[in-house]
Amino acid sequence: MELATGLRSRLFGTIGRGSNELWEAVYYRDAGMAGFAVFDPAYPAAGPRPTFCVWELGIVAAEAQAWARFLGSPRTTEDDRLWRDRYFQGVV
Numbered sequence: 001m002e003l004a005t006g007l008r009s010r011l012f013g014t015i016g017r018g019s020n021e022l023w024e025a026v027y028y029r030d031a032g033m034a035g036f037a038v039f040d041p042a043y044p045a046a047g048p049r050p051t052f053c054v055w056e057l058g059i060v061a062a063e064a065q066a067w068a069r070f071l072g073s074p075r076t077t078e079d080d081r082l083w084r085d086r087y088f089q090g091v092v
Contacts, residue, residue, distance in 0.1 A: 023048040058092035
């Protein structure tokens with residue numbers, strides 16, 4: 001997925017490496033750059049890094065949806081309570 005913000009573009013890639021985990025690689029391109037370069041300020045090793053095990057992705061998706069609903073709400077005390085009281089239940 002490429003995300004353009006101002007004069008900087010970011011490219012997010014996800015990789016399955018034959019096991020139960022998901023890896024990601026993040027690249028960026030500023031104005032004037034011919035191509036993408038590795039964006040890796042927090043990690044010493046460039047390239048793919050582990051993110052989530054596939055067993056966690058159902059929970060991550062549920063949390064992302066709940067957070068997006070909260071951000072799209074008027075953010076009242078009741079909205080905050082609904083977000084905090086929500087939990088994931090189901091098969092992953």
